[in-house]
Amino acid sequence: MSVRTVAVTRIGSLKATDEAARGRIEVIDLPEPDLGPEDVRVRVAYSAICGSDPHLAEGFFGTDVPIGLGHELSGVVEALGPGLRRTDLAVGDRVSGNFLRFCGSCRPCQQGRQQFCEHIQEYNRPGMSETITWHESQLYKLPHSVSLLHGCLLEPVSVAVRIADKTRVRVGDRVAICGGGPIGQLALQVMARYGATSLTMIEPIAERRELARRCGAEHTIDPVTEDQEGRAREITDGRGFDVVIDASGSPRATRGLLDLAAQGGTVVYGAMYPTGHELPLDLSRYLYLRELTLTGLFVSPYAFPRAVQLLPHLHLDEFTRAVFPLEQAAEAFEVHLSGRYPKVVLRCNEFEELV
Numbered sequence: 001m002s003v004r005t006v007a008v009t010r011i012g013s014l015k016a017t018d019e020a021a022r023g024r025i026e027v028i029d030l031p032e033p034d035l036g037p038e039d040v041r042v043r044v045a046y047s048a049i050c051g052s053d054p055h056l057a058e059g060f061f062g063t064d065v066p067i068g069l070g071h072e073l074s075g076v077v078e079a080l081g082p083g084l085r086r087t088d089l090a091v092g093d094r095v096s097g098n099f100l101r102f103c104g105s106c107r108p109c110q111q112g113r114q115q116f117c118e119h120i121q122e123y124n125r126p127g128m129s130e131t132i133t134w135h136e137s138q139l140y141k142l143p144h145s146v147s148l149l150h151g152c153l154l155e156p157v158s159v160a161v162r163i164a165d166k167t168r169v170r171v172g173d174r175v176a177i178c179g180g181g182p183i184g185q186l187a188l189q190v191m192a193r194y195g196a197t198s199l200t201m202i203e204p205i206a207e208r209r210e211l212a213r214r215c216g217a218e219h220t221i222d223p224v225t226e227d228q229e230g231r232a233r234e235i236t237d238g239r240g241f242d243v244v245i246d247a248s249g250s251p252r253a254t255r256g257l258l259d260l261a262a263q264g265g266t267v268v269y270g271a272m273y274p275t276g277h278e279l280p281l282d283l284s285r286y287l288y289l290r291e292l293t294l295t296g297l298f299v300s301p302y303a304f305p306r307a308v309q310l311l312p313h314l315h316l317d318e319f320t321r322a323v324f325p326l327e328q329a330a331e332a333f334e335v336h337l338s339g340r341y342p343k344v345v346l347r348c349n350e351f352e353e354l355v
Ligand SMILES: [Zn+2]
Pocket: 050, 051, 052, 071, 072, 155, 156
């Protein structure tokens, strides 16, 4: 059996103006993995394009094509392996999940650091596909009030939860977020529920600043036309933000964020950065005198159960307005790159929505 799947079929930047050098996204037939004893086959409903997908097209994680894409998805359980241990899963259940399976046996897994699992890639399968076959440990059932369309956002929500974890925020802390893409917007909503104050979105695109306002931002800063540091001082009575989150991944933005942080504050670099990008760091100024904590994250283990709980409470409609059929994946990626919508979603199979 083979399944229609979105894949990178030529490595290169999707934005390259020279057609011969441009990366290529196509829908191709890939073999459907066997259903192992503890596996679950899911008929995919929706699969969202992630900001990291174009980096995969550039060969960030490897250059052997085809590279199947898609790790933000929802669907309906179609078949259960014969040795399933979970008793709460049945054919017809609406689910989402973690694209990574953690083995549970390697040293990092044993130490509670599943993000460094030595077998993390074994079940990382493309989700922009008619079906996906996952290990039972990767699946999460969607709450009754959450549609399949919203359910495909579980993985990005889990990233926002992990970002919140890494901030070690306390109720009432002043929080700024740089970058109004989907992760930044979701992190903003999560931080708002966490009791953040002076909640500020730093973002050059006006539509994204407005979206942040609608989703709970008290202030916005345009880093291009405004004096970012001056505005931050104004908003925080000259003290700076207790928590600063970068969700932009923009090398230009990374440096200035240290100057927005309050004494003893935390700066989370919560995006994917170009390999080799270096951040000059005045140790005396930022770590000695101001005791800043700088941190980052790779993936989001342990965050999924809480992300499932949050799904019904988040404003997600604006992230699911642009929906394309699977076969139009190439057009969908063009629209994604245009930045016209906060998020672009592929419909992989038609299901009747019950909510
Ligand atoms: Zn993603």
